[in-house]
Amino acid sequence: MATSCKKFLDEKPISTSTDITFWKNENDADKGIAGGYALLRKTLNKANGLAFYAYGDLPTDEFTSVTSYRFDNISTIRWSIAVAAAETGDPMMQMRRYDSFYSAIDQVNRCIKFIPTIPDDKFSSSTSKNNLLGEAYFLRAFNYFYMTRIWGDVPLVTQTGAIADAVDIPRNKASEVLAQCLSDVNMAISLLSWDYANATNRAVRANKGSAYALLAHIYAWQGDYQNCNLTADKIIGQNFYQYVSRDSYLNIYKGKSTEGIFEIAQSGENEGNVFNIANYTLKSPYLTTNTGNAIFPLNTITLKNLFDDPDDERYSNAFALTNSTDPICIKYSNITYVNGQNVITPVAHNNIIIFRLADIKLLKAEALAALNQFDQSRTVLNEVREIAGVGAWNGANSNLFEAIIDERGRELFLEGHRFYDLVRLGRKTGIIKFGDDKMSKSDFDAGKYYWPIDPALMVINKKLTQTPFWSSKM
Template sequence: MKTDYKIKYTVQLLSLCFVVVFLNSCSDYLNEQPISQPSNVTFWRNGEDANAAVAGGYSQLRKALNSGLSYYAHGDLGTDYFSTEKELRSDFTDIMKFKLGISVAVTDNWKPMYKVRDFSIFYSAIKQADLCLKHIPEIPKEEFTEYESQYNQYIGEAYFIKAFSYFYMARVWGNVPIIDSSDPDVVDIKNYKREDVAKVLIKATEDCQQAIKHLAWDYNVDTDKVVRANAGAAWALLAHIQAWSGNYAACEAAAGNVINSNFYSYIDRNNYIDIFSGQSRESIFEIAQNSEKEAQAGNGQSLTNYLLRGEYLKTRLNEKETIWQYDLTTLKQTLFDNPNDLRRTKGFAEFSSDWPILLKYSKVMYASPTSPLSINNIVVFRLADIALLQAEAQAAQGKYTEARTTLNSIREKAGLEESNAANDKLFEAVIQERGRELFMEGHRFYDLVRLAREKKVYKFGDSSSNKITPSQFENGKSYWPIQPTLIETNILFTQTEYWKSEAQ
């Protein structure tokens, strides 16, 4: 890869953080405005300041997941969901082919490949959380309207933001820096090296356990529901961390805590799309999209722009093709081969065509007549996800009866018959069910990685190519390279091992 360019790179968060006007919706909660103040003394005064600071952490997390459509680029695009034969019309083509080592000039830093290889924005979220953990305890108790509940909520959310950020980066890049949080006012990741992924996962686990200690199951106000972390979100995160770590007994237990809480319930699959309108009773954690603010700013890399057409997108009203092309073999023969599957009949329009339309993300606003903007929240964790993760954990432990029962409960809701997979194929069957249930929800790539690790079954690629071969997987190709400009500004950084060679 070329490294003959330079970019000024720093992670700078003012210690005063963000001021947020919290009104009556999750969008208003995230309408933060950066301000300048000489010191923390003038900011960390009361519960409202603490609330605003925590909101700043979520805002940074949202920016990280939206940058270059990272949440979907990392989790879905480089998988068997998409064709590499026909998808030649967007800046995401190389991501879909999993050709991640290409050079991108600094003048093209707007391109998705540049953005999705840059993990620095996650450290903005981590630093914001650390500032909360440092300064919220300094606020006098009497400055909170309900000290104990508010204090625990804000502290728990800060730990959750940290845990989620470290876990997300561990899955994508493997080895990443672990910053010293003792003085977050002066943290700059240029002073840190990339730590082993095992240490990063331990750090994510520890922060998640701290979040669980502080968070309650319920929400202070109804508008906070699922767009702010609660105990259920923290347990769901811990279940995913343990699954990724290969600790399936702990994963099963954490998932069980979510399911047995009875705090969440399933949406009728005849109304499947209701989940993606946001804040449904099935959702556990979502990233709220501040639609009005972002619509005004405009967003050329909007999910709707790539997945919709015809009557669902007025900028492509007369077009018969979407920009992104699903792999039709995967879609129609592997995943949604059963015409009775409600996730197929209710989740897609024009499924029989060569260009099916996914309805999960059909909620659109327009920044201008030519700029469509997706305003669906990012549904990060939901009940069906955690149930299938529990089934995966049960299958991995040889608890086939329990795994089959859990798997079939999800299939039944979708209108499908019970799985007839043999016990030795049950783990793979659960992964495939996750591919149906969680289609384009940012999970597929990580599910396929766990399948390859656990069963040596490699389903990367599509009907025309292998995006990651078995030998490439064993050599670490599933971990992303980091943006070369990060290496140029930090002599302690080295490139991800597999991507060091230009030939790869």
């Protein structure tokens, strides 16, 4: 799936068998952390390189009439479709399984256990040791937060060995998992620095800003908007990040921009993906190997409703062929072509952008609207709109929360946020707008937005129970 050379994320995870001899110095600790990032990247690239977007974008109003194998079921939220246990490569099975998340978690559990045992004099400084340990706590918090947004209740494992030993572990309540996330991310904040030891690590390794961004999102997901607002201010007040000019909007997705807070590295010259979101959303002339329509067609009604201002630079710079019946998003069009055995293979070099400044600004605006601090909320919302070249929003306060979710839809289109934004919208206002009758209000209230667990996992782990909404449907 991925093509890469000797880079930070190519470090292999550490196995249990090598623990006793491995953890000796700073270089070993760094390799251990690199394994955690590598496994997270693998997880977000499962299901044909699409998992991050298939969870966060595909089942929303961004897309319509997806016909690609299994991704049509994912798009229409028909997540209970039967898949044979032997079909481990089936995208639906991969999306319903959380094995890869736990591989990443086991790796960082190992880092959390062993890095503190390495003598201080084996590190270049105490700051280096603290940053490595902080990255481990950040990664564990991120993996669990990501999982609980997908499945709700998930098994909570904070010790090494339990997963490898195939211990049967029941699902913990989402509230318990999120409590662990809060504990871990606050530990990460206490350990991490703002600055990077190396400029090449910008955004692709966690720093204090990454941890605060994760914390703000956890609070928003919990509906704790008071703390969400306060946490967003920790990032904004530091002035560590700056907007990228919307004239150069596409530079964000090449990675490591001034706006990037946390990203998954895969944009380097010796990195990149053969199968990923670019392959499914682009076409000629941006993807020369596809002379037909985009595999995943965008919902033209959504585009018209979201981008209702012709001066919006995000639309003019991040979309193409907009006057056709098959417009495309070109955020992920940083592509090179490799010749081999008479086959031309496109390789996309785009980081997965997890958190960036505009995301956090709009999250703050969302929090302020939820707290009925409407004037302050409008100020932040209009700041983002002004950067994009559009005028102030002038609607009623009663519609402000939804307007901010729509603004996030414009700003963060195809960046893995839309599905979770719409869940928060539904929880806060009762407004359901996933598109094309993908989810009714009654289904939403019954928890349809949480994914089922693949039955194959329930055979392996006897203590697992099915996600409540899907329990009678699989």
